Amino acid sequence: MTTDSWFLSDPVSPGQEQVVKHICARVAGPLIGPEVRVASLPLGGVQVWLESPRNRWRYYHRMARELRLAGWHTETGPDRLLLLGWSSVCLSHRARMLSAALTGRLAHFDKTAFMAVMIATRLRHAGFPVEELPAEVEARCGDALCWPARLADLDGLERRSSLEPLRLRLAQVAGLEAKVARRCGEHLALASRVARMVAGGAVPARSRAAGPRAGLTERMVCVSVPNMALSAGTAL
Structure with missing residues (x-):
């Protein structure tokens, strides 16, 4: 090992x-x-x-x-x-990718709005059922963002380790996942609103969760980590 x-x-x-x-x-x-x-x-x-x-x-x-x-x-x-x-290395890479998503694609709501307009317009011209338009646009925008599916993959999985450095990495990832989940939820809500506008406002807003759940909480992981300074070999 x-x-x-x-x-x-x-x-x-x-x-x-x-x-x-x-x-x-x-x-x-x-x-x-x-x-x-x-x-x-x-x-x-x-x-x-x-x-x-x-x-x-x-x-x-x-x-x-x-x-x-x-x-x-x-x-x-x-x-x-x-x-x-x-893996500490792979968890660190996940943390970097989550951080990059927050400051990159997920920081630009105008791209999601433009994508939603284009998708909704094409679907309307193709005769797509207007009542199903917001859900379809939201799903396609979610696929383009990638992270909603990735977070949903691990939803509900208990992620734990007996090794303190890995618990700390998992806690760091949990905090970033929660931020990405909230941001993705905001993007998908925007896509749904844009689709309803393209549909002429005829489709009522549907009840939806605030975004994909991270499946893990930072507090849940950190509560099992001893409150002590890390050595140089296990520092984040």
Whole structure:
């Protein structure tokens, strides 16, 4: 075991197999997704493989990239993908990507408004049902933002570790995810309002949550972290 993951140290979180399968199936797409198979490893971790051998290597690397962005350490073999636990390096990368999203694409509401106008206008000209327009525009704008789906992937998964440095990383990620979830919710609400305007205001605003849940709270993780100064080897 390396200091970068808790493989063989922590038990697999409940529901982790299904979360991993969902992420891999989403990345593989509707044609390959049903062929994704997931199972626990005897000593901890998860293995992923595809039933079909066609382009298997390419899909494994796509899946590994998305799983690493979620914070897991992965190893790609010739016939399967191994997920071996939370990685400090990968969690740090996720934190950087979340921060970049907040100061980048999610900071520009004008882009979402313009996209919503263009999508709604094309759909109206194509005869799309006007009552379904806001939900469809919102969904397409959410796909373009990427993060709503990524946050939803981990929604409800208990993310924990017995290693203090990883708990701190998970807490840092939780705080950033909550901010990104709120910002995404604001973008999607804007897209829905724009779509209703394009529809002539005939569609009432539908009741929706404030945005995708992060599935983890910063306070929940930090409460289990000892209140002491970090050594130089575990500092964030």
